[in-house]
Amino acid sequence: MAHSSLPHPLAATVSDTDAAQRLRAAGQRVTRLRVVVFKTLLEAEQPLSHPELQQRLEASETGGVDRVSLYRNLEWLVQIGLAHRITADDRVWRFSARRAEMATQHPHFHCVSCGQVFCLPESSVPAPRLPADYSMIEMELVVNGVCAHCGKAPPPKN
Numbered sequence: 001m002a003h004s005s006l007p008h009p010l011a012a013t014v015s016d017t018d019a020a021q022r023l024r025a026a027g028q029r030v031t032r033l034r035v036v037v038f039k040t041l042l043e044a045e046q047p048l049s050h051p052e053l054q055q056r057l058e059a060s061e062t063g064g065v066d067r068v069s070l071y072r073n074l075e076w077l078v079q080i081g082l083a084h085r086i087t088a089d090d091r092v093w094r095f096s097a098r099r100a101e102m103a104t105q106h107p108h109f110h111c112v113s114c115g116q117v118f119c120l121p122e123s124s125v126p127a128p129r130l131p132a133d134y135s136m137i138e139m140e141l142v143v144n145g146v147c148a149h150c151g152k153a154p155p156p157k158n
């Protein structure tokens, strides 16, 4: 079951300055927490849930961030278009930085075995034809399946 390029190698080291510059370029006021949350998303190799983000922040020099502030900053990043939110069928929200090279609307892959979610930035999703006077706010396509790693795992011995 060979798939083109999953998971997409998105992980990268991003400096605070770089993250701050991207926020400024988007015309946004830069605060310490905004930079840290955005940087963490940019560095992540895949979309992260709230608890995962919190863990990463706790492990970083920043230290823990309270849930409400984290939530507000994530919502803000989504609103200004620097991040996107993915809802897989496990009903967990995950967040990912919006990268320039990504198609604006792209599907996501949810592995039903390990529960991880990946962006499929190279696939674009054609917008559906809507009835007259209907307008789209957002569209989500989640592909449920088994990722390359889980597909290769040996069957459990018994």
Ligand SMILES: [Zn+2]
Pocket (backbone or CB within 6 Å): 111, 112, 113, 114, 115, 116, 146, 147, 148, 149, 150, 151
């Ligand atoms: Zn998997």
Ligand SMILES: [Zn+2]
Pocket (backbone or CB within 6 Å): 084, 086, 096, 106, 107, 108, 118, 119, 120
């Ligand atoms: Zn995505």
